[in-house]
Amino acid sequence: MKPNNFLLLSLALNLGLGAVAIYIYRAAVPPSSLSTSEEIKPSVQVFRQRARQLRPEPLSGDAAAPALSDAAVADRPKDWSEIESSDYATFIANLRAAGCPEETIRDLVTARVNQAYGSQLRELRGWNPNRYWEMGRSRYMDKDYAERQRKIRALEKEKSELLISLLGVDPNEQMKRDHGQVDYHTRNFDFLTDNDRKEKVRDIQEKYTALEQEIQRTGFYDDEDRAKLRELYRQRLEELSGILNPQELQEYDVRASGVASQLRHDLEVFDVSEEEFRRMFAVRKAREEDLQYPSDPDDKAGLERRKKAVEEADAQLRQMLGDERFAQYKRSQDYDYRQLVKMTERWELPRERADTVYSLKEDAEEAVKEVRNNKELSAEQREETLRKIREETESAVTEVLGADGFRKYTNRQGWWLRNLSPDKPKPRT
Amino acid sequence: MKKLLFISLLANLVLVAILESGLRKRQTQERAEELSAESIEEAVFPGVSPVAAAGQRAKPAHTETVNSDQNEGVDWRRIESDDYKAYIANLRAIGCPEDTIAVIIAADLNKLYRSKLAHLRPPEDGRFKYWQSDMRSHWTRNPEYHRAMQEAFKEQRELFKELLGMDYMRTMSRISGWGWEEEDSFYKSLAEGKREQLSEVTMKFQELSSEIHLKARGYMDEDDQKALRKIEEEKEAALAKILSPEELFEYQVRTSDTLRSMQWNELQGFEVNEEEYRAIARAKLAEQKLGSTHSETGEKLSSEERSKRRKEIDEALRAALGEERFAEFQLNQNYEYRQAVEITQKLNLDRVVARQVYDMRGDVQKAANKVRSDSSLSTEERKEKLLAIQAETERTITGMLGEKGFKAYKRHAWWVRELSR
Numbered sequence: 001m002k003p004n005n006f007l008l009l010s011l012a013l014n015l016g017l018g019a020v021a022i023y024i025y026r027a028a029v030p031p032s033s034l035s036t037s038e039e040i041k042p043s044v045q046v047f048r049q050r051a052r053q054l055r056p057e058p059l060s061g062d063a064a065a066p067a068l069s070d071a072a073v074a075d076r077p078k079d080w081s082e083i084e085s086s087d088y089a090t091f092i093a094n095l096r097a098a099g100c101p102e103e104t105i106r107d108l109v110t111a112r113v114n115q116a117y118g119s120q121l122r123e124l125r126g127w128n129p130n131r132y133w134e135m136g137r138s139r140y141m142d143k144d145y146a147e148r149q150r151k152i153r154a155l156e157k158e159k160s161e162l163l164i165s166l167l168g169v170d171p172n173e174q175m176k177r178d179h180g181q182v183d184y185h186t187r188n189f190d191f192l193t194d195n196d197r198k199e200k201v202r203d204i205q206e207k208y209t210a211l212e213q214e215i216q217r218t219g220f221y222d223d224e225d226r227a228k229l230r231e232l233y234r235q236r237l238e239e240l241s242g243i244l245n246p247q248e249l250q251e252y253d254v255r256a257s258g259v260a261s262q263l264r265h266d267l268e269v270f271d272v273s274e275e276e277f278r279r280m281f282a283v284r285k286a287r288e289e290d291l292q293y294p295s296d297p298d299d300k301a302g303l304e305r306r307k308k309a310v311e312e313a314d315a316q317l318r319q320m321l322g323d324e325r326f327a328q329y330k331r332s333q334d335y336d337y338r339q340l341v342k343m344t345e346r347w348e349l350p351r352e353r354a355d356t357v358y359s360l361k362e363d364a365e366e367a368v369k370e371v372r373n374n375k376e377l378s379a380e381q382r383e384e385t386l387r388k389i390r391e392e393t394e395s396a397v398t399e400v401l402g403a404d405g406f407r408k409y410t411n412r413q414g415w416w417l418r419n420l421s422p423d424k425p426k427p428r429t
Numbered sequence: 430m431k432k433l434l435f436i437s438l439l440a441n442l443v444l445v446a447i448l449e450s451g452l453r454k455r456q457t458q459e460r461a462e463e464l465s466a467e468s469i470e471e472a473v474f475p476g477v478s479p480v481a482a483a484g485q486r487a488k489p490a491h492t493e494t495v496n497s498d499q500n501e502g503v504d505w506r507r508i509e510s511d512d513y514k515a516y517i518a519n520l521r522a523i524g525c526p527e528d529t530i531a532v533i534i535a536a537d538l539n540k541l542y543r544s545k546l547a548h549l550r551p552p553e554d555g556r557f558k559y560w561q562s563d564m565r566s567h568w569t570r571n572p573e574y575h576r577a578m579q580e581a582f583k584e585q586r587e588l589f590k591e592l593l594g595m596d597y598m599r600t601m602s603r604i605s606g607w608g609w610e611e612e613d614s615f616y617k618s619l620a621e622g623k624r625e626q627l628s629e630v631t632m633k634f635q636e637l638s639s640e641i642h643l644k645a646r647g648y649m650d651e652d653d654q655k656a657l658r659k660i661e662e663e664k665e666a667a668l669a670k671i672l673s674p675e676e677l678f679e680y681q682v683r684t685s686d687t688l689r690s691m692q693w694n695e696l697q698g699f700e701v702n703e704e705e706y707r708a709i710a711r712a713k714l715a716e717q718k719l720g721s722t723h724s725e726t727g728e729k730l731s732s733e734e735r736s737k738r739r740k741e742i743d744e745a746l747r748a749a750l751g752e753e754r755f756a757e758f759q760l761n762q763n764y765e766y767r768q769a770v771e772i773t774q775k776l777n778l779d780r781v782v783a784r785q786v787y788d789m790r791g792d793v794q795k796a797a798n799k800v801r802s803d804s805s806l807s808t809e810e811r812k813e814k815l816l817a818i819q820a821e822t823e824r825t826i827t828g829m830l831g832e833k834g835f836k837a838y839k840r841h842a843w844w845v846r847e848l849s850r
Binding site: 010011013014017075076077078079080081082083095098099100101104107108111114115116117118119121122127128129130131132133135136175187188190220222224254255260264265267268272273274276277278295296297298339342343345346347408411412 | 437438440441501502503504505506509523524525526529532533536537539557558559560561562604605606607609610612613614616644645646647648650651652682683689692693696697701702703705706707768771772775833836837839840846
């Protein structure tokens with residue numbers, strides 16, 4: 001081989017090795033724009049890989065992804081400035097032309113649409129950061145409240161429709177579902193399968209909710225207001241009957257009515273099956289008006305009417321639940337018992353402890369009643385007997401809840417113990 | 430010629446050495462990343478990795494970074510990467526704005542953590558069990574799920590910060606248009622470093638108080654309340670290290686739970702301007718401190734000292750509001766009075782009527798007490814006189830509020846109903 005050939009071969013090798021060395025160097029060194037990335041933990045890589053694996057569609061970087069035609073390559077945007085557009089449809093088209101995955105397109109468009117509506121919705125909801133002194137209740141319950149609610153609903157609807165027209169779905173709704181959040185209005189008609197009727201039902205429901213809020217807006221409402229609310233609900237059902245068949249209307253009623261809502265509240269610590277709930281609902285619904293407390297506390301006729309209605313409803317419920325369950329139901333209607341149940345749950349004690357304390361309360365109150373009615377006792381004897389009842393009861397409650405539990409319980413709910421017999425006067429210091 | 434050949438051969442030797450070293454380094458790096466990835470994946474997603482469950486190894490990561498090729502244009506297949514660092518770098522390389530990158534990464538992380546929590550989510554979630562009470566919702570029924578959600582969210586925020594150097598909450602609330610901090614003159618006036626610290630402290634203490642609420646499961650006992658008060662005190666101490674006293678006050682007038690509760694209760698129906706609100710807030714916060722323990726000595730104020738300081742607080746507030754407004758504010762602390770105001774508002778009556786009704790109470794009760802303590806009266810005579818006072822009072826209030834208004838007022842004003850007892 002001539003020396004010239006050696007030189008040429010060596011120079012070619014120089015170039016080849018140089019090119020390979022540059023490639024390896026570039027692959028090993030992160031891009032200069034990420035100067036802070038040195039501190040990033042390696043876990044980041046794993047997260048991204050996992051996030052991509054979660055996608056419902058094939059990864060665009062996968063070998064399986066179809067190759068783009070020459071025309072498609074020619075139409076590609078040259079950089080982000082050619083993707084960017086204030087028109088949503090153009091923005092989506094540009095992203096698609098760049099081969100952006102549909103899921104990323106959805107994320108980007110949803111964020112932009114949310115942003116466009118965000119500040120308007122925030123203002124309507126009364127969050128003005130520079131007027132922090134007006135953040136009290138009156139701000140929310142002012143005269144414009146119903147109107148603002150109407151505007152909020154209209155904007156939310158418009159936003160959802162825009163997203164559906166652009167993406168075919170409303171990702172915000174999807175996200176709520178994924179998080180287990182069910183909208184109050186939507187859940188009331190989960191028995192309906194077709195979206196068209198769901199929408200119509202929702203419109204009617206929201207129309208009447210706004211009318212009801214107008215009555216409930218101020219802090220108090222009386223019998224007249226209650227009658228108006230009942231009438232509005234009747235009108236709501238009547239309007240809904242144009243969309244729902246009688247069975248569907250019943251399903252709606254058992255979910256959305258005030259009676260259902262009150263019953264759910266009353267059953268807070270009394271577990272019932274769906275079937276039991278429906279039967280209890282029917283009993284209360286039949287006496288809806290009479291079961292309400294009269295708004296005037298001195299309305300004796302109203303109170304008497306309510307008492308009679310409760311007795312009749314209870315008789316039906318006893319028959320339905322059986323004596324034992326009915327007794328538990330009645331107990332669960334007492335605020336003190338509910339608090340006791342919550343307290344035992346908080347302290348991770350068995351529910352039986354709540355039952356025991358409540359029974360002690362009932363027994364002690366009964367005993368005190370007898371002592372107070374006993375005319376044969378002298379004042380001193382009566383006082384002494386009551387004091388003994390209280391001491392014994394306190395000791396029994398302490399045994400059930402422990403000394404620390406007893407202290408905390410009596411500080412919060414111990415009024416009934418003090419009612420058994422007055423506190424001993426504290427010695428003067 | 431020979432000299433050139435010599436230089437070229439020498440260059441080849443050097444290049445081979447560089448190549449060998451580069452290749453060795455790259456292999457070591459890949460192995461380290463692979464090992465790290467495996468162990469971290471197991472730590473972050475214990476037992477839930479679909480890849481691991483299927484007995485497969487994770488796919489080798491695409492960590493290549495690319496630059497936008499002006500001739501070929503943007504090809505998302507080349508932007509995508511299994512490595513967030515590379516993905517972000519690639520997005521930056523095509524000129525993608527930071528906020529848009531933030532949206533992409535945040536959405537990615539959301540999905541990732543949502544899937545992580547999916548197996549913890551109770552099966553009944555998402556279905557409306559209309560026969561169960563809302564009060565005992567999954568919030569109280571499933572504290573474990575909420576705790577896991579909270580932890581996952583914390584990780585998500587940290588990862589976001591690590592990747593983009595941005596605070597997740599601030600960035601996303603700004604981008605979503607929900608964020609009010611960007612429009613708030615106070616937050617805007619703070620230096621970036623302070624805002625960052627403020628956000629960190631806020632999140633830290635929010636997590637601590639959430640934990641108390643989760644444990645409480647809807648029933649706050651006195652230990653929980655004490656723990657919450659302690660968290661509040663510690664938060665204030667931590668904030669005082671970051672913010673000046675005036676800044677701290679600005680922060681509190683915007684975020685304090687005590688003040689928010691005051692706005693919804695004691696200030697209900699009492700319209701205040703900014704200046705008045707700030708004076709009231711200052712008094713309320715000072716009053717709240719009277720019950721707390723000293724941060725260094727752990728001692729509480731004596732009752733005499735408390736009452737002395739309370740007087741000082743009241744005097745400062747009186748000076749700030751003026752005599753008349755101060756009196757109105759004091760009056761508004763009374764629940765019955767607030768109810769009377771609400772009634773006048775609903776019935777379109779002058780607010781002064783509520784004041785007149787309230788003012789009656791003292792005189793009427795004085796008269797009733799006089800009758801009760803009059804030993805010259807028989808039981809029947811006493812009862813008759815008390816009933817007469819009650820009837821007269823009811824007639825007067827009905828005259829002021831109307832029949833409808835009186836019935837509503839009576840529900841809250843026990844003193845009227847108790848007059849004849």
